[in-house]
Amino acid sequence: MSELQLQLNHLRELEAESIFVMREVAAQFENPALLFSGGKDSILMVHLAMKAFAPARIPFTLVHVDTGHNFEETIQFRDRLVERLGAKLVVGSVQAAIDRGELREETGYNASRNYLQTHVLLQTLEEGKFDAALGGGRRDEEKARAKERFFSHRDEFGQWDPKNQRPELWNLFNGRKHYGEHFRVFPISNWTELDVWQYIQMEGVELPSLYYAHHRRVFHRDGMLLAESEFVPRRPEEEVVEMQVRCRTIGDISCTGLWESDATNLEGIIQEVAVARQTERGGRADDKRTETAMEDRKKEGYF
Amino acid sequence: MSTPTEHTELLRFSTAGSVDDGKSTLIGRLLYDSKSIFEDQYDAISKTSEKRGEEGVNLALLTDGLKAEREQGITIDVAYRYFSTPKRKFIIADTPGHIQYTRNMVTGASTANVALILVDARKGILEQTRRHAFISSLLQIPHLVVCINKMDLVEWDEAVYNKIKDEFSSFSHKLDVKDVHFIPISALTGDNVVERSENMSWYDGSTLLYYLENVHIGSDHNFIDARFPVQYVIRPYRDEFHDYRGYAGRVAGGVFRKGDEVTVLPSGFTSTVAAVDTYEGEISEAFAPMSVTLRLEDEIDISRGDMIVRTNNQPESTQDVEVMICWFNERPLQPRGKYTVMHTSRSVRCIVKDVRYKLDINTLHRNEEELTIGLNDIGRVQLRTTAPLFVDPYRRNRITGSIILVDEQTNETVAAGMVI
Numbered sequence: 001m002s003e004l005q006l007q008l009n010h011l012r013e014l015e016a017e018s019i020f021v022m023r024e025v026a027a028q029f030e031n032p033a034l035l036f037s038g039g040k041d042s043i044l045m046v047h048l049a050m051k052a053f054a055p056a057r058i059p060f061t062l063v064h065v066d067t068g069h070n071f072e073e074t075i076q077f078r079d080r081l082v083e084r085l086g087a088k089l090v091v092g093s094v095q096a097a098i099d100r101g102e103l104r105e106e107t108g109y110n111a112s113r114n115y116l117q118t119h120v121l122l123q124t125l126e127e128g129k130f131d132a133a134l135g136g137g138r139r140d141e142e143k144a145r146a147k148e149r150f151f152s153h154r155d156e157f158g159q160w161d162p163k164n165q166r167p168e169l170w171n172l173f174n175g176r177k178h179y180g181e182h183f184r185v186f187p188i189s190n191w192t193e194l195d196v197w198q199y200i201q202m203e204g205v206e207l208p209s210l211y212y213a214h215h216r217r218v219f220h221r222d223g224m225l226l227a228e229s230e231f232v233p234r235r236p237e238e239e240v241v242e243m244q245v246r247c248r249t250i251g252d253i254s255c256t257g258l259w260e261s262d263a264t265n266l267e268g269i270i271q272e273v274a275v276a277r278q279t280e281r282g283g284r285a286d287d288k289r290t291e292t293a294m295e296d297r298k299k300e301g302y303f
Numbered sequence: 304m305s306t307p308t309e310h311t312e313l314l315r316f317s318t319a320g321s322v323d324d325g326k327s328t329l330i331g332r333l334l335y336d337s338k339s340i341f342e343d344q345y346d347a348i349s350k351t352s353e354k355r356g357e358e359g360v361n362l363a364l365l366t367d368g369l370k371a372e373r374e375q376g377i378t379i380d381v382a383y384r385y386f387s388t389p390k391r392k393f394i395i396a397d398t399p400g401h402i403q404y405t406r407n408m409v410t411g412a413s414t415a416n417v418a419l420i421l422v423d424a425r426k427g428i429l430e431q432t433r434r435h436a437f438i439s440s441l442l443q444i445p446h447l448v449v450c451i452n453k454m455d456l457v458e459w460d461e462a463v464y465n466k467i468k469d470e471f472s473s474f475s476h477k478l479d480v481k482d483v484h485f486i487p488i489s490a491l492t493g494d495n496v497v498e499r500s501e502n503m504s505w506y507d508g509s510t511l512l513y514y515l516e517n518v519h520i521g522s523d524h525n526f527i528d529a530r531f532p533v534q535y536v537i538r539p540y541r542d543e544f545h546d547y548r549g550y551a552g553r554v555a556g557g558v559f560r561k562g563d564e565v566t567v568l569p570s571g572f573t574s575t576v577a578a579v580d581t582y583e584g585e586i587s588e589a590f591a592p593m594s595v596t597l598r599l600e601d602e603i604d605i606s607r608g609d610m611i612v613r614t615n616n617q618p619e620s621t622q623d624v625e626v627m628i629c630w631f632n633e634r635p636l637q638p639r640g641k642y643t644v645m646h647t648s649r650s651v652r653c654i655v656k657d658v659r660y661k662l663d664i665n666t667l668h669r670n671e672e673e674l675t676i677g678l679n680d681i682g683r684v685q686l687r688t689t690a691p692l693f694v695d696p697y698r699r700n701r702i703t704g705s706i707i708l709v710d711e712q713t714n715e716t717v718a719a720g721m722v723i
């Protein structure tokens with residue numbers, strides 16, 4: 001047999017690696033959760049999990065931290081997906097935590113509920129007694145993520161200690177922990193944004209319509225486009241215009257930047273991503289607060 | 304960034320260099336010249352360069368991540384970087400070069416196809432260069448590329464390049480490296496990194512990027528010895544799949560096909576592969592590093608930690624394992640100490656029976672007197688396990704030949720080991 005036949009292309013190799021990591025999680029932990037944000041990375045994660053355990057159902061509970069400030073499509077999409085998979089869904093609600101007085105809403109024009117998510121995430125993981133949480137973080141997204149392990153150990157407070165990470169060699173993943181501690185696991189660590197899109201195209205993975213170019217009422221703020229929404233107060237000078245836009249990443253509506261685009265299908269998106277001159281997180285207001293915003297949030301327990 | 308295609312392969316390489324050899328500049332250059340840097344990243348580093356009063360944009364800033372590192376101006380952990388060309392997608396494991404970070408170098412090297420070693424043309428081969436070359440050979444990185452950097456500072460002189468090349472070759476002969484390649488470059492100006500150098504017309508070899516795009520990695524996996532560590536047993540508990548029992552795992556060596564006669568370790572039962580399953584359905588064959596699910600003709604009790612192998616080609620099944628280890632923890636190896644060994648999907652307990660010698664990684668001298676194995680030390684030890692492991696020599700298979708040791712009290716990964 002020629003060796004040429006025994007070579008996987010990069011997407012199949014990444015897929016094999018991610019499936020391997022997911023199966024390790026199912027084998028090494030008692031009660032793993034899969035963090036589902038509704039974004040393309042978590043949709044990809046669900047797709048990979050489906051492939052990893054077929055023909056059985058995925059052995060993870062889906063956990064969604066709901067800021068209450070969503071694009072409507074996200075929730076509809078989530079519910080349909082959960083039904084199709086026959087999976088279990090647990091929703092942690094930021095609104096409920098605010099109502100209970102555990103969290104205080106930020107005020108002002110740049111108010112965002114993204115920072116309130118950490119509290120609700122940790123609470124939901126604790127209440128559900130989840131000992132591992134799978135996330136769709138990728139190392140190419142942000143510089144603090146570049147050093148994240150596949151299996152990332154968290155102390156009892158859910159905190160990450162970047163200086164004291166367990167070495168990770170070959171494909172040996174050490175998920176041992178003391179009572180009360182848990183792990184965050186990132187099976188798609190080695191994928192780039194372009195890999196994700198190419199794979200989605202290759203596999204025909206269904207995505208919410210928000211990812212494709214559509215007409216929407218938007219306004220400019222700090223070099224970004226934000227969606228007009230009852231949840232996002234506008235300054236008087238911020239004028240709403242209709243434009244053709246799409247999302248590159250989806251989060252809380254108040255900080256999800258939209259991009260002017262005419263990519264109405266995957267070929268178009270891949271073209272755009274390939275020549276993109278801004279990282280996808282370049283559209284996220286939450287990363288822009290300080291130079292090390294992501295690292296600081298991760299230490300506290302953010303994804 | 305050019306778009307990879309369906310035919311794009313994945314190549315992992317590790318970098319190591321002494322402080323100031325220009326490693327960060329080189330990686331920044333590869334990312335920048337292959338158009339993998341985004342405008343906002345570029346703006347951020349140019350702002351930082353300006354704030355620090357640096358002249359021009361410091362591409363090296365692209366590659367350091369954590370705050371502490373930025374403050375101290377050094378790389379202390381393994382950081383992963385990505386770029387791609389139409390031919391290949393590259394994953395760089397960027398590791399610090401100093402001796403106190405040997406463990407990080409070992410970590411970065413463990414999965415690499417290529418080791419990139421940087422030498423400052425003005426300084427020539429240093430102790431650290433030898434150390435990196437040794438670690439690359441210890442971890443059996445199949446290809447080594449030595450970049451002789453800062454050629455602009457030695458008037459692009461061929462004699463300097465040749466002298467360093469000869470010196471490197473004279474000691475790398477003693478190491479277990481199969482494929483060594485030399486390239487004279489300037490990371491700062493970009494000569495021979497992505498574009499051919501006009502200053503070094505005497506050099507007719509390839510540029511670094513061309514090398515990385517074309518080095519043959521097709522035989523880096525073992526396609527001979529069929530090994531399938533069982534990770535997880537799939538039992539759907541659904542009517543339509545009532546009797547389904549699949550063994551999920553990632554092929555660690557060789558090729559598996561329907562009809563193959565296989566033996567399951569440790570039980571020793573023999574059966575036949577009934578199907579190689581994936582989500583899409585049955586496929587004709589599976590090879591490393593594919594993740595698939597195997598079904599067998601016979602009902603045998605199989606669980607995680609078992610290994611499915613070809614009956615006529617089996618690994619060594621043993622409770623006495625000789626390994627070269629690299630120690631990762633502040634607390635030294637405890638002679639007669641007990642640890643958990645993780646090997647493929649299998650975990651067993653072990654006791655350290657004997658420390659054979661400690662290796663001076665600069666001189667390769669074997670020290671049989673002073674046997675304390677502390678942080679970053681490398682040595683040969685003998686382990687006795689509570690249950691058999693199914694191992695191949697690391698030289699033959701990097702997956703079935705590798706282990707890690709876990710401290711049973713702290714749960715930390717304290718060592719990496721290569722089976723001899």
Ligand SMILES: Nc1nc2c(ncn2[C@@H]2O[C@H](COP(=O)(O)OP(=O)(O)O)[C@@H](O)[C@H]2O)c(=O)[nH]1
Nearest residue numbers: 321322323324325326327328363453489490491
């Ligand atoms: N003249 C010259 N300077 C270089 C070259 N490569 C790196 N440098 C400089 O060497 C210094 C150290 O480089 P850096 O990339 O930070 O080294 P690292 O510590 O190995 O990551 C910086 O001042 C670089 O600008 C080169 O090819 N030529």
